[in-house]
Amino acid sequence: MKNLNNTNNINNELIENKDKLKKFNFTIIGSGAFGTAVANFLVDNNNVIIYGIDKKEIDDIKINHKNTKYFGSIKLKNKIEATNNIKEALKEADAILLAIPSHIFKIVLKEKILPNMKKAAYFINLAKGFDYKEIKFLNQIIDETIPKNLNLGTLKLSGPSFAKELLKKEPTKFVLAAKDIEIAKNLKKYFETNYINIIISNEIYGVEILSVIKNPLSILLGIVQGLGYKMNSRAYIFSEALEEMKKIVNLYKLNENIIFLPAGVGDLYLTGNSKKSRNFSVGYKIxxxxxxxxxxxxxxxxxxxxxxxxxxxxxxxxxxxxLKLFNLLYNITYKNTSPSKAMDEFFKGINEHYE
Structure with a gap:
């Protein structure tokens, strides 16, 4: 009952203090590039602590105010705290941000976070991908793993953003999604700065889907550029990628206009056109x-x-x-079809559906 009362108290505080910002306690699970970059802008108006398993990384953040592994000599804000102690990280958490790979997502929730929670908190997914064993979206994994009395609400933060550019205060737009849009609305203000713009949505499943499907499509855009195709052909593939995004969104009976959210066309534009993107870079090498x-x-x-x-x-x-593009990708990555042959066949058949 204590945890349920705590849930109501925090929600009431959020609603009653729309104009007067209360400092929020954010715990970021994962000391990688994106988690660190998010911590760096959240700490402007909030208390932020990063939890990680790499002691060298955590000491670097805590003592040197750097994450040298990902950002070299770029300085982080001094107010960011960091720890290897999960109990310490979760002790005051109002919101827990998950910046961890999808293949360890459930294990971390179940074995690290849940046993060490002292009070209810919001859960905000920063990761992109499926739970590949259960073929479930990560927001589903959160809802199934964390009991309702400890979960104030599950959200997803996504959008076109390179971590290093966030550190350099490049203007950036995100979507913050939750099934209950009031939760997203109430938390939005804690994320906004003079260079971070947040829009809200109740299409959390849609945002999760977009964050999954844009990565393979970014690989394909990298393949096309690596093969030497010029802008006309790359733009052709980009427009086809949007069509395939729409088909998958329709499969889940969601509003197809969600592809115009930052997590859709914006993120595909970013990750499908730059060697700063790991997915694009892998595709380019292929x-x-x-x-x-x-x-x-x-x-x-x-x-x-x-x-x-x-x-x-x-x-x-x-x-x-x-899904012609995903068929093409599957043939290249799983059936050892040479990319040049696959793309030649694709472009030879582009007018078949008009005949």
Missing amino acids: GKNDKVNKKILNSFTTIEGLRSIEIIFLLAKKNGID
Whole structure:
């Protein structure tokens, strides 16, 4: 009952203090690039602590105010706290931000976070991908793993953003999504700064889907550029990618206009056009080499887009959806079709549906 009362108190405080901002306690699980970059702008108006398992990284953040592994000599804000102690990290948490890879997402929630929670908190997913074992979206995993009396609300923060550019205060737009839009509305103000713009949505499943499917499509855009195709052809693939996004969104009976959210077309534009994007870079290497070599195959565990290709291909096949780009990606990454041959065949057949 104590936790339920705490839930009501925090929600009431948020509603009653729309104009007067109360400092919020954010705990970020994961000391990687994106988690650190989010901490760096959240700390302007809030208390922020980062939890990580790499002691060297955590000491670097705490003592040197840097995350040298990802950002070199760029300084972080001094107010960011960091710890290897999960109990310390969660002790005062009003909101828990999950910046961890999808393949360890459930384990961390179940074995690290849940046993050490002292009070109810909001859960905000920063990760992109599926739970590949259960074929579930990460917001579902949060809702199924964290009891209702400890979860004030599940949200998703997503949008076109490179971590290093966030540190440099480049203007950036995110969508903050929750099933209950009032929760997103009430939390929005804690994320906004003079260079961070937040829009809200109740389409959390849609935002999760977009954050999954844009990664494989970014790989394909990298392949096309690596093969030497020029802007006309790359724009062609980009527009086809938006069509396939729409088909998948329709499969889940969601409003297809969500593809125009920052997590859709904005994120695809960013990650599908720059070597700063890991997914684009892997695709570019595949295109340059005109094959998927062992080194690239070994990166399947860390490149979310590569791991999503098979899932989406099988999902489309099961539901009778024609996703030409995902068929193409599947043939390149799982059937060893050379990228140049696959793309030649694709472009030769572009007018078939008009005949």
